[in-house]
Amino acid sequence: MSRYDPKSIEPKWQTAWDDAGVFTARHDPAKPKYYVLEMFPYPSGRIHMGHVRNYTMGDVVARYKAAQGFSVLHPMGWDAFGMPAENAAMERGGHPKDWTYGNIADMRAQMKPLGLSIDWSREFATCDPEYYGKQQAMFIDMMAAGLVYRKAAVVNWDPVDMTVLANEQVIDGKGWRSNAPVERRELTQWFFKISDYSGELLDALDGLTNWPDKVRLMQANWIGKSRGLQFAFSTHGAPEGFDRIEVYTTRPDTLMGASFAAISPDHPLAKHLERHDPAVAAFLAECRKGGTTAEAMETAEKIGMDTGITVMHPFDNDWQLPVYIANFVLMDYGTGAIFGCPAHDQRDFEFASKYGLAIEPVFVAEAGAPAALTEAFVPMKSERVHYIRGFAGAEVQTGEEAILAAIEACEARGVGRGVTNYRLRDWGISRQRYWGCPIPVIHCDACGVVAEKKENLPVELPYDVTFDIPGNPLDRHPTWRNCTCPTCGAPARRETDTMDTFMDSSWYYARFTAPHATTPTDLAEADYWMNVDQYIGGIEHAILHLLYSRFFARAMHATGHLPAKAIEPFNALFTQGMVTHEIYQTRDAKGRPVYHLPEDVTEGKLADGTAVEIIPSAKMSKSKKNVVDPMHIIEAFGADTARWFVMSDSPPERDVEWTASGAEATFKHLSRVWALCSRIGDMPADHAGVGDTDLAKATAKAVDEVTRAIESFAFNKAIATLYGFTNTLAKANASTPAMKQAIRTMAQLMQPMTPHMSESIWSYQGGEGLCARAPWPVADPALLIDDTVILPIQINGKRRAEISVPADMPASEVEKLALADEAVVKFLGGAAVKKIIVVPGRIINVVI
């Protein structure tokens, strides 16, 4: 066996796998199936370390499951629609389609050398008309099923470029190109009725036991179920048709502390007033400044305007509350109108302080007395408080009890009703952009809004578009919009909005089960392969992508595109951390930061000797230039080193720090393994060692630990075990057959991480066939049991000694031995033993 040379062995084994079709997913009813999926990448053009980590993780699982006898589906595709392609066209010319497909080719070429066990025959991109045409077909079905509708919704509007901006294109409230202050403007948009599924999406979280708790919690909070009271205020001085204002509150127990009512700037009453009152119009214009994000809305200064209208408190005809228009009241939540109780809500408190409104406490701390408030008193709802202006039952009760009692009391008096509300809003999917899936809908003067005929799908994007002016190229295309009405045949116009790219990624997992089917899915294939047994991706997708996918699977089932069992498409979820690196920075003449690639920095200096400032590690990003190109690592050390290194050290759910020395150390280790393999190969066949039993035990232990580590996604621990086992094997003095057996097993255990090297060792040491196809080793349980255990002895919780005892010695015997121990006797110094705790197999604690 020659030197370890990944450049020669890696392509060789990749060809061998391809020739044998090892990774082709086979629909084999006789075998259990396993579907492992990593979140597919956006084709930016270059793979980065995050990709290597993500796809290696999936590959470890896929190879491990294949070795365990599963029929594995491990596909790959491209999340190919989206803004960057249009931005590239605007900045550098060219066409989004060419740019995207070029990037896909580049990235595929970078991924292949990693030796991933992917079934490339199933590859597709979401911008393939074959894919997005099926998406349009499902949209039409979902439209027919009543899951789709249109309504007005607010967007970020750039008044200079006259275009809609994405949230990320709004920087400090200004358009990224025009630098003009952004406004919120209403537009008619397409929506999915995800809110019909709020309760179900929430309840079904309980069944996702193999998802991280934090993700389920984040989703639950996002859906935001609340129980509250909805009731109507009667108005005084309001325009015709606004005799009543419906409000929703989750704290009806504070109704007796109300000091004002407030409506959203988007409330119908506010809009009505806007048309008749220039002062209101000016105020609403002020409210509409800034972007649409929740963050922008919630951190904006709270402003309000007294409308002059008043409402009557439902429990007291003489009690009038002023009605404000307030920018912090959201039209999307509840009824778009609230009552304010400043004593028990911080926002209301600040608002009341600003506008000189009364602040009347409803309850005080259980042991407290009423006092002037300097901030809102908002205890946990589960905390008991002393109600002084409550109207329901006992005076001391928890917020929860008081809320329920308040709802009951209000209903009994005919004031409103208890209502369950959700924070989750309907899913707006309209995008005023070119590079997305066209919404297959036609606007006809006679028939209104109608779906395109399925036989006319896909509604394809026109190629002849330009990006020299802002706005949607589809909108200004000379002919693309022109079409005939599918219902009456008259000339009509196509919808020019395209779909949110979250749509594309909400069903790709289903398409992988039958990527070439003429319908969106093939139910027989979906029935065999679904669900995804292990889904792997970034924590940043914890809410939106995963929630939309869960909804979309239900919508697909409702329209006959997925079997019922697939409505929760991801059985298990794993969220991996980021890859981080130090940032190297210098400053230009104006003091602005200039970033440098790690490969240009040696010992804190640039090639010309300039010292760089080192900024602590952050997520690798192109703008900060703290990126390490995986291709350099693969070029220098090979794919196995890159794979092993990204799996070692850091637990996969956490961020991993990339260090050049770490990658080099990995290469050295693999070289050691290679040399060890070579040495074992050179041993005389009749070498009779003495440590066969010890080696067999150590091997069994390694098999057991690596297996359990991979099962629990603790790849770093699997690798630590393999480091240890390498040392054990290197020092072992066993017979030649035992050594060969041990290193073959090690090759198998390493195979998910270092598949190429493992194949070389496997074949060199006489393994049969491909290592990738060899059944996963199983540890003999008898070899895992130790006869004696070492027990630490604590005295008053401090470790003072240890004894070695037979593993099955009864606790009473252990106790005697411990108390007789020399060191223990010395430490006790004759003091009386109050208590002795023996935890079998673990520890002994003597209390004096």
Place this chain on the structure above:
RNA sequence: GCGGAUGUGGCGGAAUUGGUAGACGCGCAGCGUUGAGGUCGCUGUUCUUUAAUCGGAGUGAAGGUUCGAGUCCUUUCAUCCGCACCA
């Protein structure tokens, strides 16, 4: 602002889930091999005290529960992720 997480040696991290804190790796030091350097092998490496032991301290900070806390509870600080048109 709201929601979710993370914090352990010089560094990445481990700790059988309440039971010997620091596995394994990097780095560093010493010795050996080689000898220009690197490679390679062995040994050591939480801090403090010590010739070495013995001891003392120690898991972001401050309290608490427990025979026993990195692990559970309370408060607090720092960092990261998400917030509905980034993917």
